[in-house]
Amino acid sequence: MAPRSPNKAKASPSGSQQSEYQAIKQQWEKAKRAAESKNDGTSPIPTGIPDGPPGVTERQRLEKLEKQQSEIDSSRKRAYERKWKWTCGFWVWVLAIHSIAIYLFTSGFLLTRLVLEDKSTCDAPPIDSVVKAPGNTDKGCWHPKTFDRAVVVIIDALRYDFTVPHLEGQPRHAFHDAMPFLYESARDSPQNAFLRPFIADPPTATLQRLKGLTTGTLPTFVDLGSNFAGTAIEEDNLLMQLRDAGKKIAQIGDDTWWSLFPGYFEPNISKAYDSFNVWDLHTVDNGVIDNIFPLLGANSGKGWDLLIGHCLGVDHAGHRYGPDHAAMTGKLQQMDEFVRQLTESIDDKTLLVVMGDHGMDAKGDHGGESDDEVEAALWMYSKKPVFGRTQKDFVTPPPTAKIRPVNQIDLVPTLALLLGIPIPYNNLGKPIEEAFSGPKGNDWQNLHAVSRIAAAGVQRYQDSYFKARGIAPANGAGSPSDLWAKALEVTKSSHQDAYNAFSSFQQETLSVCKSLWARFDLPRMVAGVVLAAIGVVVLVMYSAKDADDDFVVTNDIELDYAEKRLELLSYQTKGKDEEVEPVKDYHMELLRGLWDRRVIFVLLIAGGVSFIRREPKDAAMMTATTTLLIAVLVSVTHSAVTLQQTGRTILNTLPQTLWGWMALVFTVSQSIGFASNSYTVWEDTILQFFTTTFGVLAAISSFRVESRLERTLGIYHSVVFVLLARLASYSKLCREEQMPYCTSTYYASTASSTSAPWQLAIPVVIGLVLPSIIKSFILPTRSWEGLSPVWVQTVFRAGLMIAAVYWVIDAADNGDWVAGRPGAEHLKAIGIYVAQLGLALAFIAGSTAFIWAPPSVNVVSTASTNPPASQQPQARVTILGYGNALGARYLMLPLNILIGLCILTKPMGTGALGLMLWQIMSLAEVVDILGIKSEAIAPVMLAMLGNFYFFRTGHQATLASIQWDSAFVALRTLRYPWSPLAVTLNTYGAQILAAACVPLVTCLWKVGPKQKGVLETASRGLGLFVAYYAVEALATMSWAGHLRRHLMLYRVFSPRFMMAATALLVVDVLGIGIAMLGLRSNTLAVGEVFGWAE
Template structure:
């Protein structure tokens, strides 16, 4: 029986994976990276170098306002006007020192930004995923050009550089440090300082380019945010380093200071918010001046921008402009794939701007050559729509009128390079519509087939075994025959469908054919529809799915979900008013009120998307700029960890199910696990805030690591082992009846909840796994979610009693109510309206635990719960657990809808009926999230040319896709392991009690 339910759910999971794979293959494309190199044997494609050497210092996450002489209002004493040397020298030596704000293309992760800085090329939407496992750069770069010119490069700092340039740096002058230990604020910076100054002092050191990458500012931002005394201390250190570097700088050495990206108000980055994409650039020449004192640069060549909150506009460039600029200043060719434009101020060496004209001409011709090569490549068709306009602009570059009018020529060349950049930004947002269509077809047919299975499953509960065996034959044969049809399609039509390989054809054929087979074989009866059944129509799901058609509703989805979740229990509340007994009325209304209260309290925890400002206020953290827990949360963390197990035990006590394993698990194992999980984050706060001083950092790191490891190790190796050996929550006693010698009376306490109670313990153990990976505010949210689930289960149980009473009264035999199992009717199928609140609660918990459908909300701190450094596979798994653990946890509770307070009588019929409802509950949970996935995919495809597609719709689609995978795995794990073990032990218990 278990295999039939699991195989059905596994098939649905397979169709989901197939649809997601094909759609994302068409929706999220990576660009074609050309391996061509800009070779310049005759020197005709470069300029005479202005400097013999260059020092490039990268301060990770150096946002522009950290250097700006006109920071935004109100000024922060922690990160404004702390690094002051750049603004001082720019004011004193205006022709030798220039300060710029750079736009760093999203994703604002270090690996992608280093690629952009060194190659001048652009990332794509999914490039961020490689930040944890970056590969070497295969494109032309100014680092590669330095090596081809026989120059030597010294490097020290963030080891991301040695990942992308594994053989480019001189072995004797390379000192790389781990870049992902965000809790270490000083080791990398001190390592850079240790090796930087000896090379600057040694005038015979054989380096031509010296790169130093500091990480402290970025790590301080991640740990405590920009508005913290630690940030001021770190920036003061950086200012001191810069002053020492300038003192040691030779006249023929160019100094370039930059940030690879910025940071948001909490100190994080990765997305496309204004604060994340804003990076600083300072260029300083101690010797030759960079700009002629009487230079009159036309204003149309200079772009300005107001930093958010600033009252003075600042000079604004693209970060990729650094690649062509630095290359030409050092006498190197511009990298072949570059799309940046040279910075005018750094080439206006004479009053007329002749050097700038030469630099811009080389720049424009390099961009033209790159576009032409791309046009001639296998992906060149992507340029078709824009090629005519680009060629038209290029003609103006070479026109006689523009050649004679220098200002017009500058404008034409600048327009061409900037238009090429704009076209390529759109180009690498191109879509393979064919693969997207195939994916959508699978998502549609798979969702409809799952809905048919769900409806049919509610009508065949007594024949569950026979029906499931017949359905399995259909979808297994559909998969096999579909694979053969897919192979034939690959042979015949793959040449006409872009991107359709053999694997894609086999996948599409097997998934589509099996879905169509289910639709043909499963015909749910609609004859039972009535006005009363309208209560079961999935109106919250319909509204939730329709919300993705609007960017505003998608942005405010956290508020939309709260409304839908409260609305979803309206039907239950109405049932409470009409319940036939006062006890049932009080139970339904009381537990519905408890559910609503938990939902509202969870909604008090928020993080804000950039688009929600200024109407949103962060409550998950202490403030929008301090990523530490609020003081009330710190005070409540320990009491919540102690009270939650007690509440769980009180709910089990209602059915006398707090016996057996529950008597050990709830008073001892679970409280210990939750306390250790809370202790980790309390100690993390004390460590990051330096409450006891920096000298305690090592001890606090050790203690909290031990707490996290003890919590996870205890629940995995002890808690699950105990549950596996003895999952039941029963107390069995036997006594001899009075006056008899051979007859005994057996009393089983907890019998009425023999399925639900042990599965709840199984669920609680996963909550123990999730707890240490969740920050303190999120832990309180999870506790509220647990109480909400239990309240909903009690409401469903009471409504089941109401439906049973109504069925008895309608039968015309009211005396049947006196039968022992009159109210135990597991054969009554679940309604979708009873599954909907749980599915919505999963989405609500995701938002309330500090997440949004946006990259900046990822809580990178979770990666270091078990270790102080980035450790595979644990660090990525912990980030995934932190992000999608709430979805997994609540989806894992879906079988409880069918098992809660369902007694195993009569056996084995009750077990069969319970399993049918379990599969239906799991299928309903999968169906809800699959419908959201389908809606987000349709809306993303339909609105793929929308201005906000990559900012709003694409991230929401990716969240939906990952959520479906997580939810599907959760219900498969719950049904296969949890339900299978519980039902097996219950069956063996009956066999032992009834040996005949």
């Protein structure tokens, strides 16, 4: 809602608000005149205004004064508008720096891949087969099948060198020769078994590996699909193909499978075990061993076609003790025995696969991409002789993982073809040679057939992927498309050549995809972190106050009045000289680096060079990014130097007081904590701890306030502040990692995303109570005037009630409360209209009213009843609400925002946000009483409250906690940009509300209309507020980059970075936007009535 200039409104006054506005102004002028004429001669304030030339009447003199006053005012107003524009310019520039830093880091860190929803089907192979394909799942879809069933045992973190004999001359470790069976069986009976190194694609975390092992593709952090809120795999995969073919799947062990494949597993025979209890080496393994053998026996009835066992003991032994430990030896020996027994238990038609999903590093951890972490082992076994070797040296398994490795994704086409199901659509792997070369190792026709069908699938996937992404694939010599064409040309007579050609096509495609999806771009990440760090330094330098920045609130009407007279006097003596407006603006100076000739020169040259050389798109992007980075750096450096020169030095940013140190300690300790997954997981509790700490220290400081009333109020509001935080902490949505120490209360139950009936009462209570609480804050400042009573008591309450009504309708709709009764089918539509009405009230009517509202003051002019004897009776002018003229009016803005947020937030969240506003008002009071408005702690505490209530409104730093359904509160279908905006307001509502309150707390509350330096102080407050989020973004960015090999990267650190980055941008755009616009229209409105402060 862009504020329209009140000037325009004056030209066409409309509505009662406008006239009320004028009325107050006239009253104020009249009272002023009255006071002036009465005071003449007897005024206690030394006026110093020279008497007019003789012969000029009193009336003329007053008119002249008024005219001069209006000239001063209009010049000041122009100056203010200019200053405001440049301040906004500065904030846009800050936004640009944050965006570029986040873009750079993200483009190097979060690699994204599009998930295609296409599925392979049995009757539509990608290419006609060389051998006659049966075309049904009983005999094989695209290729004749070899096995009826498969038992797949995953030994988590089974590194390849755990399975091969100790090499002469190498140091000997505890894990050597503890699990010899795989190696020996492959060597002694090559037709029944083979063992090969099995290379994982990073990230080497189990969840990502399972995705790779079932879909045949390379997982990235963000798989852009239709729904990335859940973890369930939606891409075509082995299990989905089996299920669609009517096969039964059973799983025993690690429960990660269950979140990836919900509803896939046969309920009676499957058994899930908790996967993250790394201190427990045996529960999962014993569970797998105990539960798997009964399913293998001849009289088990075979209720499965694919049986998956997932053992975690080796992995946990690695995490807990490291690989070189007796516990590892024990685990491997147990696994050796387990596999031996398995080979004895299966029948002829069953394939047995034993594999590791990844390896482990020297310390036993994994997640990254080092050799030890990616080198797992793959072993396949069949009772009947099936496997072959194309060369005789291949019989003995490779001594190290560097020789003849296969990719983990190769398992997907291999298993699919062996079991006779279609290869999943997104597969990039190729069939493993040993499984298809026949017992003699010379069945080239078969190898040609399987590699051809797999390669055709890869080619089909690549085509659709590039089409969906809108990129043209490379087509030079040696590119995948070139190799594909060549492979097709190889005559069918030479099966071996054809096999080799298809294999090299597959290899090249894989390497293209790898470079596209699975590599961190370190230089970009570092550039992003450096830029973010510089941005934080500049922001803190900008926001630190120096000696000249004392924001002294006087609120003395007599002093203001005297000052006004002095101004008039100096205006008269100096005449128009005073009016020469300063050309230079502080914020303009800061931004001057942007149009530095050198920057423009460099940009032009680089752009020109890249244009002339007609560089390919990638290189041009690279050049563009580099030049942009240089330009930004020059501009930032310029600002930093300017700040340094104008006295805002780096040294100046060091805290001077307890409050400054508190802000620093809170921010920095939290940022350091983001290096630990525990502190990231428990951030909500930590924020409550810090908030309470501030409240307690504020109470202690309040004890030092001299005035008894103020002291009591200070302690009271501090205690309320602490109590509210604790009360709000009962609204929570736990993340998985907080279990079992946390109980969710946000929804009716842990398995639903709807509210319990009793929760529907919360918005009603908020609607009834909150307006009265707000009134209790306004009333003592005597600002319960102007539009305030109507707005708070009626409109605000009505808005909150509309929100309450909406959520009742929503619950009725969800719970089918009125099912069968007339009108039930219209319930959803009614709900949408109610929500739209509420949003219109909050944002359209609210903003309009906020822009036109007169200040919440009232001018009362009474005759002094008891004049001192020495003086003649004079009029007493009382301006009710003068001392809070700026604050009381501005308060309307957060109230409007709260209405909108409550409609978009679930009932429990409405309660939390109501408490938040109350807490913010208490904070404003405490900060005012303690005189720490301009201390760093005020905006930092607001920022922490913003994050604290982010967690209290049912969110967590996980993708799964995003409340997508908020997009459909006021809309039936997805509509841009409204749906994303609704989700943003739902997600970051608390931060936006906090940002809107920054001017209120840091400079406006209980401040009179003639206060100087309001814009500067508010902007500095916003600077510190944003700095908190910028520091969080910088910290999470650095830690996520540094811990990119950490086990918890994709569960904890990356999501937290994404939350910090988006929160920073949202605060930059929406928060600062709302606060700056609100500040402007507030100052304009108050300035119109009371004249302009400097």
